[in-house]
Amino acid sequence: MKDRIRNYLYSATPRAYYSILLNAFGFNALRAFFYNKLWKFKGSFNFKADDEAVGTLLEEGVVVIENFLPEDQFKEILDVYKKQELNEKYTEQPEVPQYASKQISTPMRLYDEKAADIILQNKRLYKIIEATARKKINVFPKMTFEKFYADRKEQINGNSPEMSDELHYDVPFNSMRAFLYLKPCNESNAAFVYGKKTHLYNSKRLKFEYYDSIKQSVKRRAIKCAPLDKIDTDLLKEINYEPTDMCGKENSLVIFNSMGMHTRGKFKEIGAREALLIDFRTLDTPLNFWMGVPVINQALRKVASKF
């Protein structure tokens, strides 16, 4: 029950709704059309920011900002991370554990005030997100310490049990997420991979949304709760998908638009990718609309703090 309420409160609209008929009539493509037209319209009169990271993020869908936090703040976050007991999330595959995580905030509650506050008080990050998502931030970002790791040979270049290394996009509208690398990250230890400019909305993307939504819904009809199918290479070619490893030293912040194609990179040697995921997807929950009303905002936070 708690999980269902939490899901309702914190889940943004999904990548596509899986009805073959609706998608064949163009429902998913139309949804993408309206979301993106609205986003463009908002940008014509508001949400400007004087930061070159905003320009890069709008143009390429991804940006890496090195030395993002002041040294003392980064050290503080690192100290909190080192003390965390990360949960093994994928206990159903105990023979191939590859991912451990610990959430430190939800959109309405902070579990670790010390670490979360450093991010929440970062005016630059907030300005970049507001200028690119074109929404006022009225919820806490969901923050999670994440550790992906390969500690055995079969995990190197193999497929991850939790499918984080499968190429995908999250939603058909502009939605921002960020990784703060806690340790240096490169091609050999699963750096984040992004297809620059694949976040752009245009007629090719609209066609992509149309075909992909039908393809995925056909698969779901055949096998209930099936994981999403791989994105067709010809569709990827049409939107000029070229993977780029987003490498960075520790304290690099990778901000990306999750409408673009992305994946976790593969491990090429035994090692780990350690990062703080800062997720602003909840700006797009239906509930977030109500969060803009101060009285309702306070009441919802009170209720949500119990879950």
Ligand SMILES: [Fe+2]
């Ligand atoms: Fe994703």
